[in-house]
Amino acid sequence: MLQVPFIRQNKELVLARLALKNFKETGLVDEVLALDDQRKKLTLEYDETQAQVNSLSKEIGKLMAQGKKDEGEQQRAEVNALKEKLGPINDALNATEKNLHDTLVKLPNLPAAIVPPGKTPEENVEVRGGGTIPELYAAAVPHWDLAKKYDLIDFELGNKITGSGFPVFKNRGARLQRALVQYFLDYNTGNGYTEYAPPYLVNETSAYGTGQLPDKEGQMYHATEDNFFLIPTAEVPLTNIYRDEILKDSDLPIKMTGYTPCFRREAGSYGKDVRGLNRVHQFDKVELVQLVHPDKSYEVLDEMVAHVEGLLNALELPYRILRLCGGDMSFASAITYDFEVYSAAQQRWLEVSSVSNFETFQTNRMKIRFKENNGKPQLTHSLNGSSLALPRILASLLENNQAADGIHLPAVLHPYFGSDKIS
CATH class of the missing domain: 1.10.287.40 (Serine-tRNA synthetase, tRNA binding domain)
Known part of the structure; x- marks a missing residue:
C-alpha cells in the first residue's frame, strides 16, 4: 500500500x-x-x-x-x-x-525506475539466458504424451475426481515431483533459508497483506463458510509470519522458504496454452521470501535472481530471464524478473518463476517494521521468488530429455529420484 x-x-x-x-x-x-x-x-x-x-x-x-x-x-x-x-x-x-x-488500497505499487515501458508481455526485456536448446530425436512428443506413455500423470482421472486442471501424478511421476521438491528445499536451506511448512488456507487479513486482496479475489478459491482463502502461493502465509511485528536491525535479513501446493482459479484460461501441465489449478511450488533492510533490497533482488538461475543451471534447462515491462507487472510488485525455460517438444518458452521486489508495499499493509540503533521503527522491504514452480519445470524436463530409450534426468536429481532415467 x-x-x-x-x-x-x-x-x-x-x-x-x-x-x-x-x-x-x-x-x-x-x-x-x-x-x-x-x-x-x-x-x-x-x-x-x-x-x-x-x-x-x-x-x-x-x-x-x-x-x-x-x-x-x-x-x-x-x-x-x-x-x-x-x-x-x-x-x-x-x-x-x-x-x-x-x-x-486501489492504487498499485509504483514500478521502480529501471522498469521498462510497455503494456504487453511482448515488450518485456530479455536480460540474459543460459543453457542449450536440445535437438530432439525424430519421435519426440509433448509431455502429455510422455506422461501417458510412461504412466506418470493421469489428466483424465484428475478431471473425474475434481475437474480440468487438477492432474493426478502417479508412480514415477509422483516420485519425480517429490524429488524436485526435496532438491529445491535442500538447495534453498543450503543457502541460508529457514524452511517452513505453513497452512494452505489463510484469512482475509493475510490475503490483504500480500496484495491478493482487493486485487485478485476472482483468481482465488474461497472457503466462504469460514472466509478462508486457499493460497495461490506460499508467499502469502510466509510473509504474514511477521505481520504486526517490530524486528531488530540485527534480525535482518530474514530468509524463508517453504513447499506448498498452490491453488489458482485461472479464470478465462483456455486453448493450447493450457494443455497438459502448461496451466493447472493446483500445482506444487517451493517459494523464497526475504524481509530485508530497505538499503539492501535491490542487492538482495540480484542475489535471489542468481539463486534461481543456479537452480535452472543445475537442472540443465535452457532458460531466459526477462525484466517485466510496467504493463505486465503484478499489482503489488515494484520490479519483477520472470524466468522462462524452453519446452523443446512444444517449441515454446514456459514461465517457471517470478522474482520480485515489493519494497514497502506489502510491509506497509502488514506493519512489518524494524528498529535501527533503537531509533524510530521503519518498514522493511519484502521480496519473493519461485524456486521453483513444478508443473512447467516437469514438462520441460520430460520433453527436453526424452530419447529412444527413455527420459534421461539431470545428474543433480539422480540421488533424489533413485535412478538416472525413466524408461
Whole structure:
C-alpha cells in the first residue's frame, strides 16, 4: 500500500509511475489527497473541540469552589453541548479514514525506475539466458504424451475426481515431483533459508497483506463458510509470519522458504496454452521470501535472481530471464524478473518463476517494521521468488530429455529420484 505523505510530496512522480504501469484510474490519486485533507480538517476540529471541553471542565471546578454555582452550571451546559458535537465529528472522521483507506488500497505499487515501458508481455526485456536448446530425436512428443506413455500423470482421472486442471501424478511421476521438491528445499536451506511448512488456507487479513486482496479475489478459491482463502502461493502465509511485528536491525535479513501446493482459479484460461501441465489449478511450488533492510533490497533482488538461475543451471534447462515491462507487472510488485525455460517438444518458452521486489508495499499493509540503533521503527522491504514452480519445470524436463530409450534426468536429481532415467 502506498503512503499518503509520499503521494502528497511526489504527486507528479506517482502519476508518471502509475502511467508506466498502465494504470487507468489515476483520478484516485486526487481522491486520496482530498480525503486526506478532509481527514486533517476533521481531526483538527475534533481536537479543538475536545480541548475546549477540557478547558471548560477545569473552569467548572474552580467556579464551584468559589461559590459561583450559576456560572458553573452555565459552563457545564456549554461542555455538554460541545460533547454532543464530538460524536458526529468522530463518526465523520472514522468514515473519512475508512474511505481514505479503501481508496488508497486501489492504487498499485509504483514500478521502480529501471522498469521498462510497455503494456504487453511482448515488450518485456530479455536480460540474459543460459543453457542449450536440445535437438530432439525424430519421435519426440509433448509431455502429455510422455506422461501417458510412461504412466506418470493421469489428466483424465484428475478431471473425474475434481475437474480440468487438477492432474493426478502417479508412480514415477509422483516420485519425480517429490524429488524436485526435496532438491529445491535442500538447495534453498543450503543457502541460508529457514524452511517452513505453513497452512494452505489463510484469512482475509493475510490475503490483504500480500496484495491478493482487493486485487485478485476472482483468481482465488474461497472457503466462504469460514472466509478462508486457499493460497495461490506460499508467499502469502510466509510473509504474514511477521505481520504486526517490530524486528531488530540485527534480525535482518530474514530468509524463508517453504513447499506448498498452490491453488489458482485461472479464470478465462483456455486453448493450447493450457494443455497438459502448461496451466493447472493446483500445482506444487517451493517459494523464497526475504524481509530485508530497505538499503539492501535491490542487492538482495540480484542475489535471489542468481539463486534461481543456479537452480535452472543445475537442472540443465535452457532458460531466459526477462525484466517485466510496467504493463505486465503484478499489482503489488515494484520490479519483477520472470524466468522462462524452453519446452523443446512444444517449441515454446514456459514461465517457471517470478522474482520480485515489493519494497514497502506489502510491509506497509502488514506493519512489518524494524528498529535501527533503537531509533524510530521503519518498514522493511519484502521480496519473493519461485524456486521453483513444478508443473512447467516437469514438462520441460520430460520433453527436453526424452530419447529412444527413455527420459534421461539431470545428474543433480539422480540421488533424489533413485535412478538416472525413466524408461
